[in-house]
Amino acid sequence: MNGNSILTMVGKRIRQIRKLKGYTQEELGEKCGFHFSYIGGVERAEKNISLINIQKLANALEVPVQEFFSYEKTSFRKNTEREDVLTDVNELLLEMKTQDLKKVRLFLTEIMNNK
Structure with a gap:
């Protein structure tokens, strides 16, 4: 697995959880102090998200951090x-x-x- 594929998988998982929780990118950004474009960049694997920001997103979505790394290899x-x-x-x-x-x-x- 290369670095880009983990960004893609984590980004897709964050998007999936955000949508399950019923948040728009803008709403999630407001909850954790990020601009909506940053949320979109993370979800599209355009941003190499830091561990601190992963924790902020997890807190805002009210899920444990490990949820972002729970994905199936379909x-x-x-x-x-x-x-x-x-x-x-x-x-x-x-x-x-x-x-x-x-x-x-x-x-x-x-x-x-x-x-």
């Missing part, structure tokens, strides 16, 4: 580009308000009907 298969794009789109949609999601649904329905 598959060694590399995602296809399509799967990566779908994952990215899904993560963006999860951050949106219901009203905006309805607009996206309408937009996508229009695109699909015009094929």
Whole structure:
């Protein structure tokens, strides 16, 4: 396992826990004193998070630190580009308000009907 893969796995786990707790990146950032863009950077493995900041996130999410290192190795298969794009789109949609999601649904329905 290289350094980038642990950042990716921990970032994904933090995102998963944050969403399970019902927090947006902004709400979590406020709880632990970080800017929402820092939370996003950690979740996308763009930031090499310090142990002190891991503890702050764990406290804000009310989970033990080891929860961030509890992940399953589901598959060694590399995602296809399509799967990566779908994952990215899904993560963006999860951050949106219901009203905006309805607009996206309408937009996508229009695109699909015009094929």
